[in-house]
Amino acid sequence: MADSILALTVVTLGIVTLLTAQQQLSRQQGQHDARLIAARLAKESSDQLVATGRPAIIERGGYRARATLDQVTVYHGSRLVVLLRK
Numbered sequence: 001m002a003d004s005i006l007a008l009t010v011v012t013l014g015i016v017t018l019l020t021a022q023q024q025l026s027r028q029q030g031q032h033d034a035r036l037i038a039a040r041l042a043k044e045s046s047d048q049l050v051a052t053g054r055p056a057i058i059e060r061g062g063y064r065a066r067a068t069l070d071q072v073t074v075y076h077g078s079r080l081v082v083l084l085r086k
Contacts, residue, residue, distance in 0.1 A: 001054075021055045024075055026050045034076060034081065035081065035082075038074040038081040039074075039082065040065060041060060041063050041065035041074050042067065042072045042082050044058055046067045046072050048067065049069075055067060055068045062076055062077060063075065063081070065082075070085065070086055071083065071086065
């Protein structure tokens with residue numbers, strides 16, 4: 001009886017640990033995806049600035065990238081995601 005309870009406890013702890021790890025990995029994947037999107041938009045806006053010689057603004061999927069001669073910023077809503085300065 002005690003062995004069964006101990007085994008059940010170990011299995012339960014293992015399942016809880018796996019679920020917690022999976023949730024954390026999903027959260028990290030979302031953060032990395034957001035950073036990748038922001039980096040790509042920063043690159044696109046800076047390329048457009050170089051091509052046209054004028055400040056560039058790109059809006060896509062809730063992100064807003066703005067490139068000027070001094071800096072490149074990317075916002076997601078009102079949250080600053082990327083800031084690059086000269």
